[in-house]
Amino acid sequence: MPIQLTDSLKKLLKETAQQLKGAEKRKFIAQTVVALGHGGQSLAERELGWNRVTISKGIKELTTNITCVDNYRSRGRSKAEAKLPNLLEDIKNIVDSQRQIDAELKGERMYTRLSASEVRYHLIDKFGYNDRELPTSETIRVKLNYLGYCLKKTAKIKPQKNTQK
Helix, strand or coil: CCCCCCHHHHHHHHHHHHHCCHHHHHHHHHHHHHHHCCCHHHHHHHHHCCCHHHHHHHHHHHHHCCCCCCCHHHCCCCCHHHHCCCHHHHHHHHHHCCEEECCCCCCCCEEECCCHHHHHHHHHHHHCCCCCCCCCHHHHHHHHHHHCEEECCCCCCCCCCCCCC
C-alpha cells in the first residue's frame, strides 16, 4: 500500500528542506525517505522534487555516520593573479604613463587611452610575458576596471566651418 502525502505535509517537508543547507539538508531528506519506507526515494523525487543523487548521498551519510564535506570554495577558476603575481603591478606601470584624471574633478576615476588589447601587447613586449600564459583582453579589461581605470576616447578636434558673412 503506497504512502499518500497530503498537500500540507508536502509543503511542510519542502519548506523545511529549503531552510537547511548542506549535510543537514541531506540528513533531513534521508530521514524523511527512510520514514516513507519502500518506494520512498521515488515518491520523494516525484512528489517533493528532491534529487535522487542527493537522497542516496544522504542515506549513505546516515547509514555510515560519515559526513561528506562540501567544498564549494574550491570550485571555479582561480584568479589570474594566482598564476601571475606581478600582473596587476605591471598593468599599473604600463597604464600610469597614459592615465588622465577627470577634467571636472567630479570623480576619482582615472582614464586611459590604452585599450585592453594594447595593454596586453605591452605586457608581452615590455615585461616578457608569454602569449599563452597571459589572460585574454577581456580579463585584462576587468583588471583595469578593478584598478580604477576607464577607457576613454580622446576628443577629436572638429574643424571649424568657414562661413561667409
